[in-house]
Structure formats: C-alpha cells, structure tokens
Amino acid sequence: MAIYTHFRGFDLTHRIAKIERAFRREPLTSAEEFPVLINAPCYFSFGSRDKPRDYYTNPASMLAYQTHGYETHLSRVQDDTVPYFMPWFGTGVLASAFGAPVHQPDNPADDPAVLESRIKCPGDIVRLKLPDPERDGWMPRVLKTIDYAVTYGEMPVGLTDMQGPLDTVGMLCGQAQLYKWMYSEPAMIHDLFDIVTEAFIQWVKVQKQHIGEPLERSNGLQGAFSPGCGVWESDDDLVLIDSDLYREFVVPYVSRIFDTFNGGSIHFCGSGVQHLDTFRTVSNLRVINNSPLGNFAAFTRLARSLAGEVTLQIQDAAPVDVEGYYANLFAEVDDFRGMMLATFVLDNAGMDGAGGYVPVEWDAFQTSNRIVASIRNTIARRLAGEDTRPVGSEAGSGSVAIEQSASRLVVTQSEFNPQQQAALERVRDNLIIFDQDEVKQAVQAALKLEIRPFDIILQGLALGMQEVGRLYELGDYFLPQLVMAGATMQAAMGVLQPSLQGSGGTAAISKGKVILGTVKGDLHDIGKNLVRTMLEGASFEVIDLGVDVPPQKFVEAAKSHGAQLVALSALLTTTLQGMQQTVEALKAAGLAGCVRVMIGGAPVSREYADQIGAEGYAASAVGAIAEAERLLGYGNV
Numbered sequence: 134m135a136i137y138t139h140f141r142g143f144d145l146t147h148r149i150a151k152i153e154r155a156f157r158r159e160p161l162t163s164a165e166e167f168p169v170l171i172n173a174p175c176y177f178s179f180g181s182r183d184k185p186r187d188y189y190t191n192p193a194s195m196l197a198y199q200t201h202g203y204e205t206h207l208s209r210v211q212d213d214t215v216p217y218f219m220p221w222f223g224t225g226v227l228a229s230a231f232g233a234p235v236h237q238p239d240n241p242a243d244d245p246a247v248l249e250s251r252i253k254c255p256g257d258i259v260r261l262k263l264p265d266p267e268r269d270g271w272m273p274r275v276l277k278t279i280d281y282a283v284t285y286g287e288m289p290v291g292l293t294d295m296q297g298p299l300d301t302v303g304m305l306c307g308q309a310q311l312y313k314w315m316y317s318e319p320a321m322i323h324d325l326f327d328i329v330t331e332a333f334i335q336w337v338k339v340q341k342q343h344i345g346e347p348l349e350r351s352n353g354l355q356g357a358f359s360p361g362c363g364v365w366e367s368d369d370d371l372v373l374i375d376s377d378l379y380r381e382f383v384v385p386y387v388s389r390i391f392d393t394f395n396g397g398s399i400h401f402c403g404s405g406v407q408h409l410d411t412f413r414t415v416s417n418l419r420v421i422n423n424s425p426l427g428n429f430a431a432f433t434r435l436a437r438s439l440a441g442e443v444t445l446q447i448q449d450a451a452p453v454d455v456e457g458y459y460a461n462l463f464a465e466v467d468d469f470r471g472m473m474l475a476t477f478v479l480d481n482a483g484m485d486g487a488g489g490y491v492p493v494e495w496d497a498f499q500t501s502n503r504i505v506a507s508i509r510n511t512i513a514r515r516l517a518g519e520d521t522r523p524v525g526s527e528a529g530s531g532s533v534a535i536e537q538s539a540s541r542l543v544v545t546q547s548e549f550n551p552q553q554q555a556a557l558e559r560v561r562d563n564l565i566i567f568d569q570d571e572v573k574q575a576v577q578a579a580l581k582l583e584i585r586p587f588d589i590i591l592q593g594l595a596l597g598m599q600e601v602g603r604l605y606e607l608g609d610y611f612l613p614q615l616v617m618a619g620a621t622m623q624a625a626m627g628v629l630q631p632s633l634q635g636s637g638g639t640a641a642i643s644k645g646k647v648i649l650g651t652v653k654g655d656l657h658d659i660g661k662n663l664v665r666t667m668l669e670g671a672s673f674e675v676i677d678l679g680v681d682v683p684p685q686k687f688v689e690a691a692k693s694h695g696a697q698l699v700a701l702s703a704l705l706t707t708t709l710q711g712m713q714q715t716v717e718a719l720k721a722a723g724l725a726g727c728v729r730v731m732i733g734g735a736p737v738s739r740e741y742a743d744q745i746g747a748e749g750y751a752a753s754a755v756g757a758i759a760e761a762e763r764l765l766g767y768g769n770v
Contacts (some may be wrong), residue, residue, distance in 0.1 A: 137289050137352070140216050141204050148213040149358065156361050156419075156444050158471035164513035167469060168213045169505050172356045173478035173497040174202040176219040177244050180450070180479025180490075184241035189222060192281035200287060209498040212505050217353030218286055220278045220293045222271050224367070227296055227329070227336060228304040229270030231261060243654075245271070250307035255318060258325050263332055266339040279343045289352035290344045292337060297366030297399075298329045298386045299379075305329070308370065308659040312613035313620060315378055316567070322382060330386040334393050337364055349395035355422060357446055357475035362419045363394030372403040373612035376411045388416035398422050400448070403488065404431035407608065409438040422446040422475070425462060426488035433465040440468040446475040453483040453493060455503045459511050460521040467515070474508055489738025490709065549592075553582050560593030560625065565600055567617035569624040576628045586632040591672065594622055598670030602755035612663070615754060619666030643674040645765045646696040648687060650678035652711035657704035660734055663754035664700060671758045673698075684711070684718035691719065691728050697765055700757065701747070703734040712737070713745040720746070729764040733757060 138146050152168045161167055176199060178184050187194045196218060203216035223245030229235045233251040238244065252258055266272040275293045282290045296304070302325055303311050314322050338348070346352060347363075354365040366387060371379055391397035398420030399412070405423070412418060421443050425432035436445060452458035466472075478500050483493040514521050549557065556579040563572040579589050601618040604610040610618075647668055651661050658680050665675045676694050678686060691699055699719060701712050716730055731749030732742050733756075742750035749764045751757040 137215075140207070140288060143207045145215050148215050149360070151213055152215065152358055152473065153360050155471055155473045156359070158441050158444065161469045161512070161516065164509045164516060167508065167512045168473035169508050170214045170357050170473065170475045171206075171210060171212045171478055171501045171504060172214070172476070173206055173210065173501045174198075175477045175479060176221045176356065177223075178238070178242055179244055180477075180482040181242055182480040186241050188241050189237065189245060192278040193285070195220070195278060196282050196286050203288065206498065206501070210501040210505070212501060215353070215358035216288050217358065218282045218288045218290045219353065219356065220275050220282065220290065222275055222278075222293060224294050224296050224300070225304060226271045226275055226293055227301050227333060230264030230266070230272050230332065230336070231270070231305055231329075233270075233304055235271055247304045250310070251305045252307075252310075252325075255314075255321055258321055261325070261328055263328065263335065266336055272336065272339075276339070276343055279340060283344060290346075291351060291353035292340050292344075292364070294355075295333070295337065295364065295366050297368050297383075297390070298326050298333060299368050299370050299374075299383045301329050301333070302326060303370050308373070308612070309616050309662060312374075312616045315382060315613060316617060319381075326382060326386050330389055333366070334390055337390075337394065348393065354398055354420075355400055355448070355475075356477065357422075357448075357473075359398060359420060359444075359446075362396045362398055362444075364390060364396075365398035365400060365420070365422065366390060367400045369401050369403075371399075371401050371408060372405050375611045375613065376407045378613060379408055380411050380414065384411060384414055388414075391415065391417035391419075398446070402426055404428045406431050406434050407611070409434065412439065413442075418443055420444045420446060422448050424449045427452075427458070427484070427486040428488070429461050429464065432462060436466045436468070436472065440472075441470045444471040444473070446473055448475045448477070450482070450484045450490070451476060451478040451500055451504060452486055453491060454486060455500065456507045457523050458484075458486055459504070459507045460523055463511050463515055464520065464522045469512065469515075474504075476504065478504070485738050485740045487738040487740065488735070489741045490736055491738075491741055491744060549584070549588075553579070553584050556582050556584065557589065557593045557596075560589060561597035561600065564594060564597035564618060564621050564625065565604075567614070567621045569621050572621050572625045573628050576625050580629075580632060586629050589629060590626075594625055595670050595672060598622060598667065602667065602758065605753070605755050612659070615663050615666075616659070619663060622666060622670055644672050644762070644767060645698060646674045646676065646694050647698045647700055647761065648676050648678065648690045648694065648696045649700045649702070650682035650687060651680040651702045651704075652708050652715060653681055653683045654711050655680065655703050655708040657702075660704060660754065661702040664702065664733065664751075664757045667754045667758050668700075668761060671762070673761060684715040687715050688718050688722045688724070691724055692722070696728060698749075698761060699728055699730050700761070701730065701732045703732075703736060709736055709741070712741075712747070716746050731757070731760055731764060 155168050185194045199218055225235045225247035228247050231251055234248040235245050236248050279290055349363045351359055351363055396417045396419040400422035402424040403426050478497045480497050482490045485491050511521050559575040560579055563575050649665055665677050668675050678690055687699055701715055712732055730747040732747045733751040739750045749760045751760040
C-alpha cells in the first residue's frame with residue numbers, strides 16, 4: 134500500500150513520523166514530540182452546525198464535507214492531524230445487519246442510532262444468521278460510500294464505526310436483558326458473542342477489500358491515524374460491568390478480532406479502572422482509546438498502569454475550560470511514552486469537565502489552536518517536573534472511589550423478635566446476592582411469621598437495595614449487579630402484592646410521587662429502569678412513562694397524578710434539548726414551585742441542570758435516591 138504523505142499541498146511527513154514514534158512508545162524529550170490530533174470539523178453530526186441535509190444519503194456530500202473540512206483545518210490549525218475519510222453512519226451498522234432497526238435522522242445535527250433491541254427471547258438468538266455485507270442492514274450504504282470515496286476522493290479511506298461485540302450484543306438484546314442472561318443463560322450469550330464476533334471480523338474484511346487496505350494496517354481509526362494497528366472496536370459498555378463478566382464474555386472475542394488483524398484498539402468513554410489488569414489479557418491489544426470525561430484520577434490510574442505497554446489515545450470532546458482541563462488531566466502523569474491526544478472539537482457544544490455537555494459559541498478552529506497551545510505548555514511543564522494544577526485544585530480530584538462507609542446495615546428494630554429479625558435479614562441477604570427463588574421463599578417465610586408486608590419492604594427489601602447501592606458506590610458492584618438486584622426485588626414484590634391489597638398498597642408508605650421517563654428522541658431505558666427500581670426500593674411511588682416521552686406527556690402526567698417530582702433521563706447527547714423543552718413546558722403549565730425536576734444520564738451534569746432550570750441532578754441510579762430525598766425535604770440530605 135502506497136505511503137500517504139501529502140494532501141492538497143500539505144506535507145504530512147513530520148506528522149506521520151511523530152505519531153509513529155508514539156506508537157513505538159518512545160520517551161518524550163520535548164513537548165513538541167507529543168502528538169496532538171484534533172478533529173474539527175467532526176465526521177459525526179452531534180454538535181455540528183453545518184452538516185449538509187443529505188450527509189447520510191449522498192456519498193458525494195459526505196466526501197465533500199470531510200475533504201473541505203480537512204483542507205480548512207490544515208490551513209488554520211497547528212496540530213498533527215493526518216486526514217483520512219471516515220464513512221460514518223452512526224453506531225448501529227453491525228447491529229442493523231442482524232435486523233436491529235436504525236433511526237434515519239431528519240435533522241443533520243443528529244446521528245443514526247438503533248431504535249430498539251432485536252432479540253426479545255432466547256429463540257431469536259438461535260435463528261440469527263451471519264449477515265451479508267452486500268445486502269443486510271446499513272452495510273450496503275457504507276460500502277457504497279467507501280467505493281465512492283476510493284474512486285473520487287483524495288484521502289485514504291478508513292473503516293466505519295466499529296462497535297465491538299459487547300456494545301453490539303447490548304444493542305441487540307437491550308443492556309438490562311443482556312445482563313440478566315449473562316447470569317441465567319451464559320452458554321446462550323457465548324453463542325451470541327460468537328456469531329457477532331464472526332460477523333464483525335467478516336465485516337471488517339469486506340470493508341478493507343473495498344478500501345484496498347491490508348488486514349494488519351489501517352488508514353485511520355476513530356478519527357486518528359493509527360499505524361501498526363489493523364482495527365478498532367468500541368467497548369463503551371465496559372465501564373458499566375465488572376471485570377469478571379468482561380473477562381468471561383468479552384476478552385476471548387476481542388482477542389479473536391485483534392489476532393485476526395494483527396493488533397487492535399479498544400475505545401471506551403469514562404472510567405475503566407476495574408479492567409486495568411484484564412486489559413493485559415487481551416491478545417494483541419495495541420491501543421487504548423479513552424475519553425476520560427473529567428475523571429482525572431481514573432485517567433491517571435490508566436496512564437500509570439499501562440504506560441509503555443500500549444499506545445494511549447485521549448479522545449474527549451473539547452472542554453469549555455481548555456487550559457484548566459488539560460492542566461488537571463496531566464497533573465499526575467509522569468510517563469508520556471505512547472501517549473497522544475486525539476480529540477474532537479464540536480461546533481456548538483463543549484464538555485463541562487464532569488462528562489456532560491453545555492452549549493457554546495466558539496470558532497472550532499480557534500479552539501483547536503487553544504488546545505494545541507495548552508497541551509504543549511502543560512506537557513512542557515510536566516517534563517520539567519512542575520505541578521500543573523490550577524490554584525485551588527486538590528490532588529486526586531475526580532476520585533474514582535469513595536471511602537469505605539459504615540459496615541453493612543442490620544435490622545435493629547426492637548419491635549421484631551429474634552426469629553423475625555432473622556427472617557428480615559434472610560430477605561435482605563438473598564436480594565443482595567440476586568437469588569430470586571430464595572428471596573421469594575424468604576418473603577413467604579416472613580409473612581408466616583406475621584411480619585407486616587410494609588415492614589418486609591422497609592426493613593428487608595429496602596435495606597437490601599440500600600446495601601446494593603452502597604456496594605455500587607464503593608465499586609464492588611456495577612450495572613449488571615444493579616439490574617439483577619432490581620429483578621430480584623421485583624420477584625419479591627410479586628409475592629407481597631396480594632398482601633398489600635386493601636392496605637393502601639405501596640402508596641401508604643410512599644415518600645412522594647415521581648413521574649419518570651426518557652425524554653423525546655431517546656429510546657434507551659436501562660438507566661431509567663434502574664432509577665425506578667432504586668426509587669421504589671426507597672419507598673417512592675413511581676409513574677414510569679417509558680421512553681421517547683414528549684414534554685406535554687410529562688406535564689399531563691404530573692397534573693393527573695399530583696406528582697411532587699419529575700425525573701428526566703437521557704443517554705444520547707442529541708436529546709439534551711428534549712430535557713430543556715420539558716422543563717420549559719412544566720413551567721409554562723404553571724407547575725414551577727409545585728413540581729421539582731431532576732435530570733440524569735450520560736450526557737448531563739449539575740451544570741447543565743442549572744442551565745435549563747432543573748432543580749436536581751443525579752449522576753447515577755443510586756444517587757437518584759439521595760437527590761430525590763433532598764428535593765422533597767427528607768432528612769439531612
């Protein structure tokens with residue numbers, strides 16, 4: 134394959150050599166040797182002002198947009214970017230080939246995304262077949278775009294977005310169902326990972342054939358020139374699961390992919406510190422591509438753990454506080470071997486430092502140069518041994534763990550005799566270990582001891598969920614464990630339900646009514662469902678409106694149910710506007726002051742909540758309990 138060194142009069146030789154040194158993990162002797170690759174404009178649509186309306190339907194449009202963007206970038210930004218064409222069609226291409234429906238955005242500022250899960254029951258897995266890239270899902274349109282770019286473009290062509298087996302299986306099953314099946318049907322889930330992995334490999338091979346690219350090399354991976362690395366796969370969901378599940382269900386299949394292409398890159402956003410040792414078991418792992426999202430402590434642990442072993446690409450979106458962010462990010466990094474920045478500068482959104490996004494008005498190219506200058510200055514100071522933390526910052530900010538809290542909760546109510554206390558603890562303990570059969574038997578045994586149903590809920594199930602939440606906050610439990618605990622609680626509630634009839638139901642012990650839903654344009658429900666489970670476990674009455682909920686439906690539900698709190702969930706950055714519109718609709722309906730609003734989800738933050746006028750924000754399903762209690766005036770929270 135011919136070496137690509139020039140683009141429209143720009144000599145790329147020095148840039149390529151600098152990146153190759155990083156891939157060889159050579160020590161830095163000066164800040165100028167640290168590669169800074171910036172994507173501005175970005176190949177994806179979120180945060181874009183000027184994507185053409187036919188960007189996803191006309192290969193010529195996508196090629197022209199990226200070609201012009203790179204030419205402008207190279208003339209205005211003093212970084213180390215090496216242009217290549219990215220055939221971008223969202224994150225669901227592989228899932229679409231298995232039959233998962235993909236939303237075609239009407240607004241060119243939105244990205245294509247999977248609408249709903251494809252696999253509803255175990256039998257659906259048995260019926261899956263390897264997709265045909267020339268026929269199935271969105272694969273043909275990707276190949277059509279690759280062929281056009283190869284024929285008419287001036288840049289090398291790379292792979293489309295490559296969601297790995299974990300993310301793709303999550304799209305096909307739905308995350309919550311996937312986690313349940315990992316526990317209850319592990320052999321079936323291995324079969325699913327196996328077919329998805331084989332489809333992934335065949336899909337990459339077909340793309341490379343159309344591109345004219347060898348298996349072991351790539352023209353570009355996720356916006357970054359990556360020599361000596363044949364493939365990348367996105368494992369964003371790894372931050373949600375524990376190392377045991379990742380080692381069992383993911384590592385063998387990612388290793389198979391990386392062995393096929395003589396090396397690969399794992400991408401994830403956020404903290405993956407639970408997997409630091411597990412990463413070393415992935416065969417032919419060459420690159421970790423991480424978006425720290427403001428978690429400086431987690432990034433420091435990642436950098437220190439893998440320094441000199443893999444190439445580390447830092448791929449956050451541009452932060453609003455450019456200088457402060459990078460000064461904090463590198464404050465405790467001493468070894469810069471194999472490290473490079475490969476970030477994105479969005480046109481109209483910036484990262485707030487806590488993993489969320491806020492609207493901005495800036496020139497993306499000017500911001501890119503600010504980033505270059507900030508990185509050079511920060512790296513130079515760190516190489517000189519200086520502390521780069523801004524005045525007032527504390528060491529270890531963005532800690533990934535909390536101090537060990539008090540020992541696990543016990544039932545101490547004097548109104549229960551020893552036999553009843555033991556029964557309540559049996560309920561709680563079986564919930565904590567997700568034993569649904571045992572927890573149902575424990576509930577029945579507690580009822581036979583004449584323990585009131587409400588006490589079984591409050592002193593058994595609620596305390597159990599509180600302990601699950603504590604273990605989650607400590608980093609001992611992850612999202613699959615929350616899902617399993619929630620399913621176990623629902624099984625227990627099923628036993629209690631007949632006994633609750635005629636006693637006012639759960640409303641009799643309710644702390645308040647909460648209207649819950651995922652906002653308009655977003656079909657993700659795992660976070661919302663976990664919030665519901667945690668709030669119900671803490672004795673809130675939850676009215677769940679589901680997903681893709683328009684603002685007026687929240688308003689109507691809040692009025693008809695006499696709710697005290699509205700909780701809005703979102704996973705996609707493209708749906709942030711739906712949150713703001715819902716808050717505005719509640720105010721326009723005269724509910725301000727009567728109904729409090731709490732938001733949560735991956736793209737939001739406390740700062741964004743303040744901007745849109747939401748009174749509350751929770752970073753996790755567990756945190757939603759304390760925030761709901763604070764908003765409604767319970768206790769010293």
